Amino acid sequence: MTKLAQNRTLNRTSNMDKAVQQLDAQEASTELAELANLLAYHDNLYHAEDAPELSDADYDALRQRNNAIEVRFPELIRADSPSQKVGAEPAKGFKKVIHRVPMLSLDNAFVEDDIKDWLDGVRNFLRELKDPDVIVEIDCEPKIDGLSCSLRYKNGVLVSGATRGSGGVGEDITANVKTISDIPKKLPGEGWPEVLEVRGEVYMTDDGFLKLNAEQEIAGGKIFANPRNAAAGSMRQLDATIAARRPLRFYAYTWGEISAPFATTQWEARAKFKSWGFELNEPSRLVKVSEISLSELVAYYQDIERNRSSLGFSIDGIVLKVNRLDWQNRLGFVSRSPRWATAWKFAPERAQTVINAIECQVGRSGKITPVAHLAPISVGGVLVQRATLHNADEILRKDVRVGDTVMIQRAGDVIPQIIGVLQDARPENSVPYIFPTHCPVCDSLVVREEGDAGSFCTGGLVCAAQVIERLKHFASRDAFDIEGLGEKNIALFYERGLIKTPVDIFTLEDRDGKGIKGGNGASGDTGARVLPPLRVWEGWGETSAAKLFTAIRHAKVISLDRFIYSLGIHQVGQATARLLAKHYLSLSEWRLCMNAAQDPDSEAYANLISINGLGESMVNDILSFIAEPHNSEVLEGLTGGSEPLVTVTDFERPSTLSAVSGKTVVFTGNLDTMSRNEAKAQAEGLGANVAGSVSKKTDFVIVGASAGSKEKKARELNLTILSEAQWLALIKS
Numbered sequence: 118m119t120k121l122a123q124n125r126t127l128n129r130t131s132n133m134d135k136a137v138q139q140l141d142a143q144e145a146s147t148e149l150a151e152l153a154n155l156l157a158y159h160d161n162l163y164h165a166e167d168a169p170e171l172s173d174a175d176y177d178a179l180r181q182r183n184n185a186i187e188v189r190f191p192e193l194i195r196a197d198s199p200s201q202k203v204g205a206e207p208a209k210g211f212k213k214v215i216h217r218v219p220m221l222s223l224d225n226a227f228v229e230d231d232i233k234d235w236l237d238g239v240r241n242f243l244r245e246l247k248d249p250d251v252i253v254e255i256d257c258e259p260k261i262d263g264l265s266c267s268l269r270y271k272n273g274v275l276v277s278g279a280t281r282g283s284g285g286v287g288e289d290i291t292a293n294v295k296t297i298s299d300i301p302k303k304l305p306g307e308g309w310p311e312v313l314e315v316r317g318e319v320y321m322t323d324d325g326f327l328k329l330n331a332e333q334e335i336a337g338g339k340i341f342a343n344p345r346n347a348a349a350g351s352m353r354q355l356d357a358t359i360a361a362r363r364p365l366r367f368y369a370y371t372w373g374e375i376s377a378p379f380a381t382t383q384w385e386a387r388a389k390f391k392s393w394g395f396e397l398n399e400p401s402r403l404v405k406v407s408e409i410s411l412s413e414l415v416a417y418y419q420d421i422e423r424n425r426s427s428l429g430f431s432i433d434g435i436v437l438k439v440n441r442l443d444w445q446n447r448l449g450f451v452s453r454s455p456r457w458a459t460a461w462k463f464a465p466e467r468a469q470t471v472i473n474a475i476e477c478q479v480g481r482s483g484k485i486t487p488v489a490h491l492a493p494i495s496v497g498g499v500l501v502q503r504a505t506l507h508n509a510d511e512i513l514r515k516d517v518r519v520g521d522t523v524m525i526q527r528a529g530d531v532i533p534q535i536i537g538v539l540q541d542a543r544p545e546n547s548v549p550y551i552f553p554t555h556c557p558v559c560d561s562l563v564v565r566e567e568g569d570a571g572s573f574c575t576g577g578l579v580c581a582a583q584v585i586e587r588l589k590h591f592a593s594r595d596a597f598d599i600e601g602l603g604e605k606n607i608a609l610f611y612e613r614g615l616i617k618t619p620v621d622i623f624t625l626e627d628r629d630g631k632g633i634k635g636g637n638g639a640s641g642d643t644g645a646r647v648l649p650p651l652r653v654w655e656g657w658g659e660t661s662a663a664k665l666f667t668a669i670r671h672a673k674v675i676s677l678d679r680f681i682y683s684l685g686i687h688q689v690g691q692a693t694a695r696l697l698a699k700h701y702l703s704l705s706e707w708r709l710c711m712n713a714a715q716d717p718d719s720e721a722y723a724n725l726i727s728i729n730g731l732g733e734s735m736v737n738d739i740l741s742f743i744a745e746p747h748n749s750e751v752l753e754g755l756t757g758g759s760e761p762l763v764t765v766t767d768f769e770r771p772s773t774l775s776a777v778s779g780k781t782v783v784f785t786g787n788l789d790t791m792s793r794n795e796a797k798a799q800a801e802g803l804g805a806n807v808a809g810s811v812s813k814k815t816d817f818v819i820v821g822a823s824a825g826s827k828e829k830k831a832r833e834l835n836l837t838i839l840s841e842a843q844w845l846a847l848i849k850s
């Protein structure tokens with residue numbers, strides 16, 4: 118692997134050695150930012166590229182860590198947090214299917230306390246459940262480890278099948294689902310809605326999986342790490358004859374779009390599925406839970422865990438769902454997961470393996486992350502090959518060395534963390550690991566700020582790794598989306614001195630073949646050569662060069678949210694960029710306001726920080742980015758002048774028509790008819806922006822009983838103040 122390629126993997130350092138309880142707000146915010154970037158990167162590899170670099174365990178560990186920090190610091194939840202989105206965009210090659218009802222994911226719980234917190238959340242949301250004597254029925258089911266799938270029936274006939282994809286858009290796998298015998302092609306009897314989307318999991322039984330791998334081995338084919346990968350890999354084949362030959366099964370457990378309700382409880386819905394010929398994930402149980410006792414839920418969890426290996430199919434936990442569907446509807450969703458359900462994952466699994474090497478990778482911000490390369494080992498069916506060592510302190514604290522035998526753990530059914538070194542097994546000639554003092558890519562000094570666990574390369578724009586990571590981000594699919602400008606070509610153009618900043622991308626065609634000098638000092642290049650046109654470069658031709666230039670030309674018009682995201686501002690992921698775009702609407706307004714907001718006493722600053730979803734540390738990163746002269750140069754270079762290189766289009770509001778869509782509202786005090794959480798969720802559902810603090814730009818302040826300073830400020834600013842009844846009347850109108 119080249120040094121540059123190594124950089125693509127784990128770019129993570131800070132604080133992971135600290136328990137969540139020990140983090141301060143600054144550390145938490147930094148780590149959440151890192152996790153957002155890192156998980157977005159791995160989501161893309163997994164969903165779009167089909168080439169994951171992390172085991173499911175590693176991946177879940179990161180997500181779990183992210184969630185745990187967010188639970189402790191809810192005010193720091195980022196708009197681009199991994200907890201706010203489901204998966205990635207659909208793979209190329211399959212037709213796209215828009216999910217009219219999004220396919221979402223489940224939040225994970227790992228210990229009984231998490232379940233208690235989840236139920237407390239349900240009780241706080243639904244006012245009538247405040248009474249501790251009210252019993253809540255919970256439908257409990259095994260959590261199957263497969264590939265989620267949505268089946269659409271029209272008048273009882275199967276018309277299409279789709280994967281989850283990004284949650285909003287999936288891949289059309291109709292031909293593949295039709296090969297699965299568990300899936301009814303025509304629903305028997307009557308009683309099903311005219312339009313019915315049955316959702317569930319395509320999976321493989323343990324026997325089916327073992328048999329498939331044995332056959333694959335004989336045929337010299339791909340060996341799958343676990344039944345989940347085997348099921349997913351089979352369904353993601355464009356050639357349906359492959360799926361037809363694989364032992365695929367289907368369990369139904371929920372639904373998407375329906376033209377009419379067909380049940381009033383989850384339990385009843387399952388029974389209907391059964392009567393229509395679907396298989397259900399059993400053993401399920403309907404459990405009554407009071408505020409005081411979760412004992413029946415715990416008993417179910419323990420029963421399933423105990424019998425896990427005899428179920429015949431692979432599960433990674435249980436799923437708990439509020440049984441009443443009217444309550445489910447009111448509880449709704451929070452970003453990527455329903456409030457009415459949660460997954461309770463099984464306990465960690467451990468194994469021993471050897472560290473073959475420790476390598477340091479350099480991220481976009483220059484952060485150096487040491488990564489342990491392990492002798493591959495299967496932990497609970499998942500092949501683990503790498504584990505992050507987070508930072509220099511972590512290595513020191515655990516005294517982890519190359520050649521050591523280590524105990525690794527996958528928590529929550531995923532997760533390779535190094536728990537510790539087996540001292541007795543340490544080779545005699547072993548030496549302590551020395552953290553690099555210089556960047557492994559550009560050789561610049563590596564520094565560590567006091568109080569910061571992370572080490573950083575000081576190379577900045579001189580460090581090829583950092584510049585290339587930034588350019589790669591700029592051209593990536595969710596940013597400028599320039600096909601043909603992936604890591605390999607960016608590194609090539611950078612090394613030859615053709616592209617050093619984003620601006621160079623858009624002047625590339627003009628400069629091509631016109632005697633441009635190459636060389637930027639990278640790779641010892643002196644810059645003396647005159648580069649021939651791209652079409653005659655090795656591995657390039659007329660067509661590939663023309664294709665790249667066309668892709669660059671097509672990318673010249675970009676929406677404001679993608680543009681902001683493309684800049685790669687620390688902590689500003691897609692969702693935050695969208696929030697900014699939605700708030701400021703045009704590039705000129707955004708830049709004007711960001712310049713004005715440099716003064717922390719300004720109205721512009723107050724306005725920026727009032728955006729719900731933006732924390733102080735994020736705001737600081739945005740403002741520092743703008744204040745940096747070379748960043749303004751790039752912004753000017755791209756969008757300034759009489760004929761700008763790129764056109765940034767204004768943000769277009771989605772057309773949710775309601776009296777409050779696009780309005781900024783603030784709730785304060787105690788409401789009568791519903792909990793504050795339910796009120797906020799409802800307002801957001803109607804297209805309003807719910808802000809956490811009052812500013813001049815607030816449209817409505819909804820005041821409940823015992824409101825305090827926010828009401829006072831609203832009066833001072835002469836804002837429109839509504840009582841709860843007035844608000845309810847407004848949203849009904």
Ligand code: IVH
Nearest residue numbers: 221222223258259260261265370371436455
């Ligand atoms: S209900 C809104 N029930 O686990 C999502 N999901 O990790 C409702 N899964 O996306 C999903 N077993 O693909 C549900 N009994 C079960 C499940 C189940 C497995 C999958 C599903 C979900 C994922 C979340």
